[in-house]
Amino acid sequence: xxxxxxxxxxxxxxxxxxxxxxxxxxxxxxxxxxxxxxxxxxxxxxxxxxxxxxxxxxxxxxxxxxxxxxxxxxxxxxxxxxxxxxxxxxxxxxxxxxxxxxxxxxxxxxx
Amino acid sequence: xxxxxxxxxxxxxxxxxxxxxxxxxxxxxxxxxxxxxxxxxxxxxxxxxxxxxxxxxxxxxxxxxxxxxxxxxxxxxxxxxxxxxxxxxxxxxxxxxxxxxxxxxxxxxxxxxx
Numbered sequence: 001x002x003x004x005x006x007x008x009x010x011x012x013x014x015x016x017x018x019x020x021x022x023x024x025x026x027x028x029x030x031x032x033x034x035x036x037x038x039x040x041x042x043x044x045x046x047x048x049x050x051x052x053x054x055x056x057x058x059x060x061x062x063x064x065x066x067x068x069x070x071x072x073x074x075x076x077x078x079x080x081x082x083x084x085x086x087x088x089x090x091x092x093x094x095x096x097x098x099x100x101x102x103x104x105x106x107x108x109x110x111x
Numbered sequence: 112x113x114x115x116x117x118x119x120x121x122x123x124x125x126x127x128x129x130x131x132x133x134x135x136x137x138x139x140x141x142x143x144x145x146x147x148x149x150x151x152x153x154x155x156x157x158x159x160x161x162x163x164x165x166x167x168x169x170x171x172x173x174x175x176x177x178x179x180x181x182x183x184x185x186x187x188x189x190x191x192x193x194x195x196x197x198x199x200x201x202x203x204x205x206x207x208x209x210x211x212x213x214x215x216x217x218x219x220x221x222x223x224x225x
Contacts (some may be wrong), residue, residue, distance in 0.1 A: 032212055043117065043204050044155075044216040051212070089154065091214070099145065099214065101154045 002027045002094050004102040012108045013080055021075040021105045023090035028071050030092045035064050035075050037086040038104075044089065048075070080109045113139045113209045117217025124195055125225055131191045132220045134205030140185035141207035146178070149202045149219075161188040195224045 003026045013019055023033070032051045036044040048057045048064040050073070056065040063076040073090055090102040114137040124130050134144055142163045147155040159180050160168040167180035177199075179191040188207075192199050204219040 034214055036216070041202075041219070041221070043115075043218040044206070046213060046215055049211070049213040093212065093214075097143070097160075099157065104154050 002030075002092060002098070002100040004090060004092055004100050006088075006090060006102040006105050008105060009103065010106040010108075012110060015080060015082060015109055015111055017080050017109075018076070018078050019080055019107075021077070021088050021090075021107070023073040023075070023102050025071045025073075025092050025100070025102075027094060028068050030068065030094050031097075033064075033066055033073050033090060033092045035062075035073075036089045036091065038089060039086050047088075077107075080107075082109050082111055084109050113137075113207075113213070113215045115205065115207050115215045115217045117205055117220055119220055120218055121221040121223075123223045123225065126196050127194055129191055129193045130195055130222060131189055132203055132205075132222075134188045134190070134207070134217050136186045136207045136209075136215075139207075139209045141188075141209070142185060144182060144188040144205055144207045145214075146180060146188070146190050147204045147206070149204060155204060158190075192222065195222070197224045200224045 007022045034049045035047040038044045050057050050066040061078040066073045085108050088105045116135045118133045144161040146158045149155050158173045161180045161182040163182045169175045182188040200223050206216045
């Protein structure tokens with residue numbers, strides 16, 4: 001059974017700081033990994049999708065890497081802003097097209 | 112990116128009534144959609160996989176007679192919570208994959224059963 005863990009569970013940083021969110025998964029047989037953000041009371045917004053054959057994806061201030069063999073992904077956020085405050089979730093798609101979510105990292109960027 | 116629309120965004124109903132939530136992929140076709148439930152400060156729990164033109168696949172512990180799923184077209188899936196009770200109050204979210212495999216989520220529907 002696939003298990004996805006995110007560390008840290010919560011993070012508070014001052015504005016402007018670069019930060020790294022971690023995601024680890026137990027079964028490396030995945031098709032892809034996706035990072036999302038969720039604002040309170042809202043649905044999920046897709047940030048980045050990394051296919052299993054890829055090592056990283058970039059979008060603006062966000063960079064996500066994938067090391068499938070070690071079961072790890074990181075989401076790097078550059079020059080953090082208060083608007084980045086949200087819960088960040090990683091999710092892996094494995095066999096049977098099954099999606100497994102991580103436990104989430106609650107990020108707060110303070111002025 | 113692709114857009115998934117969910118309606119209603121919030122609903123309040125009396126105990127014993129049924130509530131239908133719609134999930135639409137607005138600019139792409141989705142043969143598969145997913146329904147989740149989320150409790151406060153917890154991650155999403157997959158309830159079922161909705162397959163266009165066939166029966167939904169339910170996760171273990173999810174009552175299929177309680178949560179009816181219909182996926183009548185490539186752009187619409189519906190979740191009906193039948194005979195709702197206060198313990199069914201939750202945040203329900205749907206998602207759909209586009210042709211690349213990327214998953215897009217609706218905005219969620221908050222159900223409150225009085």
